[in-house]
Amino acid sequence: MRLLVLGGTAFLGRAVARTAHAAGHDVTCLARGESGGAVDGVRFVTGDRDRPDGLSAVDGETFDAVFDVTLRPSHARHAAAALAGRVGHYSFVSTCNVYPDDATPGQRADTAKLHDPAPPEVDNPRDGQMEMYGPCKVSCENAIRDGIGADRVFILRAGLIVGPEDRSDRFPYWVARMRRGGEVLAPGSPNDSVSFVDVDDLADWVLLAGRTGLVGAFDGMGPAMPRSRFLTELRDALAPPGTTLTWVDQEFLVEQDVRPWSGERALPLWLPLPEYAGFMTRDVTRSVEAGLPARPIADTALRTAHWMESTPQDVKAGGLAERDEAFVLREWHTRSA
Ligand SMILES: NC(=O)c1ccc[n+]([C@@H]2O[C@H](COP(=O)([O-])OP(=O)(O)OC[C@H]3O[C@@H](n4cnc5c(N)ncnc54)[C@H](OP(=O)(O)O)[C@@H]3O)[C@@H](O)[C@H]2O)c1
Incomplete structure (x- = not known):
């Protein structure tokens, strides 16, 4: 499989690139290189997604699968416009923060209510607007589904991701x-x-999704x-x-x-x-049935x-x-x- 990782210089993106490379896939990582390096053995190309032409380093190339972690709606829109028609499958890592209801146990990804998308003037929750993180991820999900086509897009709403290279204090x-x-x-x-999910379990699931063409929205977290x-x-x-x-x-x-x-x-x-x-009590039965492993x-x-x-x-x-x-x-x- 020819895989394009948008990111790949930090935690989950690096795990996906490492796992894919180890499995013999042809991996390209595109990032600025500010968060860290790409894993050994993969092709690394420089691109700044803050610019509308940020993916120009892969212009004209086709990919069987794309993996994307952005939280900025403009990044998602530009990527969808640049890659539409050139990718077989697109995995987008969203978050369980897209759900406004933190109180009700047993909610499911296919039926739970989502936040409204972020207003157009909000594009980077890290600019002191972390309350806009969930709405920005909703906007990203929509942009990628609209631009690439829902029949090719796997939305993985991650819970707490844990494992090697986790630079949080959790x-x-x-x-x-x-x-x-x-x-x-x-x-x-x-x-x-x-509940939480191991970074390498998520990486394995992303590759499975790319290989089998899994599409739709799923929670990426282990059972409570x-x-x-x-x-x-x-x-x-x-x-x-x-x-x-x-x-x-x-x-x-x-x-x-x-x-x-x-x-x-x-x-x-x-x-x-x-x-x-x-x-931390979501009903993840669909995710487990769709192949999310739990080591x-x-x-x-x-x-x-x-x-x-x-x-x-x-x-x-x-x-x-x-x-x-x-x-x-x-x-x-x-x-x-
Ligand atoms: N950690 C958790 O517990 C948790 C929970 C729920 C959801 N999530 C989601 O899971 C994902 C985690 O992804 P991750 O660990 O791979 O990455 P991350 O720490 O979110 O890093 C973002 C990646 O995107 C790249 N990037 C950022 N700005 C860029 C730009 N302007 N142009 C090009 N590339 C850019 C960075 O590379 P450079 O800086 O090198 O360019 C880096 O590789 C995120 O989507 C996060 O929202 C995480």
Whole structure:
């Protein structure tokens, strides 16, 4: 297969390029080269998609499949115009942030309501408008479907993507925390749901979609699991013997200014309930039936730990600091005594 990766210099794009190259496909990556390098062995061409002619480096070429991660509607419009009629299949990575309802569990990609598209004057959510991220991805989805043709377009709405080269402070927080061992603060209740998707599982699925012509909109996230399973399997894969989990109520964490999801004082993969009860509990049956794989948590944990330990300079610090976690645990034990 001749594959064009629009991106390919960061996390998911690199995983798709690496997986495709390893499987013997002919891979071209097009990007500016600002986020990083392309994987060894693939063809890399320079292009700046902020310019309407940003894809001119591949003018006149045909591709069996395209893979695109942009969040800017103008990028999607230009790519659809430039590539229409020259591509067999187009995978576009969108996000579960296209759904406005974060509270209702069990929603499905084929029936859930979407945000309205972004207004025309909004083109880059990273310009201080991250609340426009979901609407911009809706606009991108529409532009690619309209320009390429719905019968060729696979929309993959990713949930939390985890694995090697994840430069966020989310899943890597838990990997580092389990490696340290001791008494681990486990947020909320053991039965709260958690869901995520391994970057290499998504890459495998994208290639399968390209080869088989899978089209339509699907959620790209694994089935929900209880947080107790997530943390126990991570601990068993990564932590020194004797590591324990102490479950601390959401209300107490809020009182102690422990914050959800990511950033300073955050416990990643923890979100306030019931406001976010739908965010990590989507019904992904269609995605699993359409071939989305899910490798064991231990596999994701060990590959991520290996990446973090071999390139520590690329790992983003964040989350609840060691001394703050110890303080909250002491207060919790005092309160519970
Ligand atoms: N991480 C998550 O948990 C998560 C969750 C849901 C959805 N997603 C979605 O998943 C995707 C992740 O993609 P990713 O990890 O491969 O990439 P990414 O970190 O979003 O990087 C964007 C890619 O696009 C390229 N790019 C950006 N601006 C460009 C421009 N003006 N011209 C040409 N290329 C440009 C970058 O390369 P250069 O900078 O080198 O040009 C880079 O390769 C995104 O669509 C994101 O919205 C992520």
